[in-house]
Amino acid sequence: MFRLRGVLLPDGVETELFVDHGVLVDGPLPGAETLLDGGWIVPGLVDAHCHIGLGQGGGPVELDEADVQARTDRDAGALLIRDCGSPVDTSPLQARDDLPEIIRAGRHVARPKRYIPGIALDLDDPALLPDVVAEQAAAGDGWVKLVGDWIDRGVGDLAPLWPDDVLVEAVGAAHAAGARVTAHVFGTDALPGLIRAGIDCIEHGTGLTDDLIAEMAGRGTALVPTLINVENFPGIADQASRYPAYAGHMRRLYDGAYDTVRRAVEAGVPVYAGTDAGGGIDHGRLADEVIALHRAGLSAADALGAASWAAREWLGRPGLELGARADLVVYRTDPRKDLSVLHEPALVMLRGRPVRGA
Ligand SMILES: [Zn+2]
Numbered sequence: 001m002f003r004l005r006g007v008l009l010p011d012g013v014e015t016e017l018f019v020d021h022g023v024l025v026d027g028p029l030p031g032a033e034t035l036l037d038g039g040w041i042v043p044g045l046v047d048a049h050c051h052i053g054l055g056q057g058g059g060p061v062e063l064d065e066a067d068v069q070a071r072t073d074r075d076a077g078a079l080l081i082r083d084c085g086s087p088v089d090t091s092p093l094q095a096r097d098d099l100p101e102i103i104r105a106g107r108h109v110a111r112p113k114r115y116i117p118g119i120a121l122d123l124d125d126p127a128l129l130p131d132v133v134a135e136q137a138a139a140g141d142g143w144v145k146l147v148g149d150w151i152d153r154g155v156g157d158l159a160p161l162w163p164d165d166v167l168v169e170a171v172g173a174a175h176a177a178g179a180r181v182t183a184h185v186f187g188t189d190a191l192p193g194l195i196r197a198g199i200d201c202i203e204h205g206t207g208l209t210d211d212l213i214a215e216m217a218g219r220g221t222a223l224v225p226t227l228i229n230v231e232n233f234p235g236i237a238d239q240a241s242r243y244p245a246y247a248g249h250m251r252r253l254y255d256g257a258y259d260t261v262r263r264a265v266e267a268g269v270p271v272y273a274g275t276d277a278g279g280g281i282d283h284g285r286l287a288d289e290v291i292a293l294h295r296a297g298l299s300a301a302d303a304l305g306a307a308s309w310a311a312r313e314w315l316g317r318p319g320l321e322l323g324a325r326a327d328l329v330v331y332r333t334d335p336r337k338d339l340s341v342l343h344e345p346a347l348v349m350l351r352g353r354p355v356r357g358a
Pocket of ligand 1: 051
């Protein structure tokens, strides 16, 4: 039994929290150990785009390394992870009460030679997409991940993977199965077909135009910009000297990335924090993405919300309310005044147990 006192965010009200058997209960709780007296208490952070089971080289890792990845995210305060596609079945990790909750999207769905090798399910015939999406919806935890665009070496530039009519059917199949769909998209051309098919979220979205942003805002389509991963675009361009149009395209998308997020936020597109850890990004870097979102135009409170209470609501998970699991992070200073404190949580509590600090 634990007691914590601090300023509860997002409301900003000084509060006493009591934890018993892993959940928040009504106080006072006689005999409860005071873990922390003073600080800023935030609902468990959310990494809305993460890959548990994907190694630095791009391929699958063993389950014990996936376990280390999940613990690294946890110790940075990320207690809920939307895994945006993994070549490894990480469902055994979901049974572990010392690891963050993982919402799995199953395997990435792509076409041959149209994604990082060795990760995705590659469909020779794009018409198979609706059936494969239905399978992945059944295999995952309510999300399906498509690769929406990738370099087409025949074209020498980013190009869509899927015909529009197939996308309508595929998104419909996922929704019929109770799952949501998201897609990796760097450029612009793949976006209209995905958004008009009713996709639920766009990952990266560096090619968004004002018209497409307005359409997303109208439909409530979410955006997870993964700004710290967009930092890799110039390096991708440097390695693509054989495809100058593609390399130039990637550099332009990189140059416009922060402005794109700013325009999306101003238009009212729901934006959430995702690191894209597991490919070219280390695990445990959620604080960096929150700071990047703030730089892109979200207020500090909204940038934090995009990695906490707002993202939890979007993913159907509770905040810090009575009866909810005690998944929370505490900071010594007000993160709304200086987000750099996110790098040093004073306490990370998962399912009512301190896993860092205290
Ligand atoms: Zn990713």
